[in-house]
Amino acid sequence: MSDLLADIETLVRCESPSSDHEAVARSAEVVAEVGLRLLGAEPERIVVDGVTHLRWRFGDGPPRVLLLGHHDTVWPHGSLETHPFSVRDGVLRGPGCFDMKAGVVMALHAAATVPDRDGLSILVTGDEEIGSPSSRALIEETAAGCDAAFVLEASADGGALKCRRKGVSHYRVEVVGRAAHAGLEPEKGVNAGIEISHQILAVAALADPMAGTSVTPTVVSAGTTVNTVPAAASVAVDVRVWDEAEQLRVDRAMRALPPVLEGAEVRVTGGINRPPLEAGSSAGLFALAQDLAGELGLGELTSASVGGASDGNYTAGIGIPTLDGLGAVGGGAHADHEHVVVAELPRRTALLAALVENVLAKRDPSGATNRAGESGTARR
Structure with missing residues (x-):
């Protein structure tokens, strides 16, 4: 000993x-x-x-x-x-x-x-x-x-x-919008902060508690200054699953996330880390x-x-x-x-x-x- x-x-x-x-x-x-x-x-x-x-x-x-x-x-x-x-x-x-x-x-x-x-x-x-x-x-x-x-x-x-x-997957969802002055002409912008909010809700909806699948948005960022429509935003996503079929289901859905706002772009990186x-x-x-x-x-x-x-x-x-x-x-x-x-x-x-x-x-x-x-x- x-x-x-x-x-x-x-x-x-x-x-x-x-x-x-x-x-x-x-x-x-x-x-x-x-x-x-x-x-x-x-x-x-x-x-x-x-x-x-x-x-x-x-x-x-x-x-x-x-x-x-x-x-x-x-x-x-x-x-x-x-x-x-x-x-x-x-x-x-x-x-x-x-x-x-x-x-x-x-x-x-x-x-x-x-x-x-x-x-x-x-x-x-x-x-x-x-x-x-x-x-x-x-x-x-x-x-x-x-x-x-x-x-x-x-x-x-x-x-x-x-x-x-559980198996683990990690993703980063990035949104590209368009900046504009928040006071003078906000209508000319594409608000990445609003778009990332839609994406967070869509991501969270992929969870299946009955199957033990968690899909958790974690670190979120958006915008640069208080008077600018955010041109970029992102969220990190942590996924935990009990079986391979669930891991693949979530992976396919993450990679197919569509934008909600007209003019916004959504990019998804990352993927399955551990089976x-x-x-x-x-x-x-x-x-x-x-x-x-x-x-x-x-x-x-x-x-x-x-x-x-x-x-x-x-x-x-x-x-x-x-x-x-x-x-x-x-x-x-x-x-x-x-x-x-x-x-x-x-x-x-x-x-x-x-x-x-x-x-x-x-x-x-x-x-x-x-x-x-x-x-x-x-x-x-």
């Missing part, structure tokens, strides 16, 4: 806001040093668009299991001064501890206990918090052909594993995790469906069985009360190690039942 806590402290004390590539590179070196000590192997350092990612691959055979995490955080420089690292009364605190530096350390410690790592890959990316723009292709390449991807994002409430995640992590992608692995938790004396595992997305959406999106939320138990991601429950760290690390060992040992990649009441997955 002491080594686990010390390594988490080391990572948390190296601030790594996603937007600062130099800070992310420094953090990558800290992660690499911890991994080298635990695994006896240097990672590949993969820099894409200035962002540093780390990858370990073991064995000469095909990939079987991927451990996936990220070492960037949402916390700006100086956060350690206002949110210092601490361990007190069984609770660990510090910027990025829950999301998800504890999870990265858990992955490395779990892998270190697996006696035969042939077929194991570990990928720690540096831009997940901003949508993984430079790492998506790397994630999909590394996951391709694997029997399982285990994502070390923090757990849901109460330690629940994340077995279903949904659907329940079927996690079902077999969650059943295995439940069985292993029982054998390890960890108690009953629960599952959760969450609106937030992760890099697990990408692995599930290419057809790889994916189980998410295997990282720290705690709460407060991105918030002042971010924390990790210390007692759960070794328990969840043991569960992860058992999952890796079992999937690496099995030979039926489908995980299908091969006789009544028994999974085709090998056991410890």
Whole structure:
């Protein structure tokens, strides 16, 4: 336990806001040093668009299991001064501890206990918090052909594993109108502010609460001065969906938005960012995790469906069985009360190690039942 806590402290004390590539590179070196000590192997350092990612691959055979995490955080420089690292009364605190530096350390410690790592890959990316723009292709390449991807994002409430995640799309709707003096001749203008209001209502109407589809206008801007008819306006749109069909429906509708005012133009950019992590992608692995938790004396595992997305959406999106939320138990991601429950760290690390060992040992990649009441997955 002491080594686990010390390594988490080391990572948390190296601030790594996603937007600062130099800070992310420094953090990558800290992660690499911890991994080298635990695994006896240097990672590949993969820099894409200035962002540093780390990858370990073991064995000469095909990939079987991927451990996936990220070492960037949402916390700006100086956060350690206002949110210092601490361990007190069984609770660990510090910027990025829950999301998800504890999870990265858990992955490395779990892998270190697996006696035969042939077929194991570990990928720690540096831009997940901003949508993984430079790492998506790397994630999909590394996951391709694997029997399982285990994502070390923090757990849901109460330690629940994340077995279903919404897909995410981001759009920007821009309106081009025509400026005019608001007092002298407003009738000669085309008011982009009014047009963007129509577009906001049209966008919001694409939501389907019964299907769990949210379409949320967020950041809005219009106009330049108080006495000018706005010539330009825009709105950002956040879309969350449970299934691919809904994601495609909303995408088609967004791209077909017509202008309402005569003379206005509407332009839509952006699109699908992450596909949904659907329940079927996690079902077999969650059943295995439940069985292993029982054998390890960890108690009953629960599952959760969450609106937030992760890099697990990408692995599930290419057809790889994916189980998410295997990282720290705690709460407060991105918030002042971010924390990790210390007692759960070794328990969840043991569960992860058992999952890796079992999937690496099995030979039926489908995980299908091969006789009544028994999974085709090998056991410890």
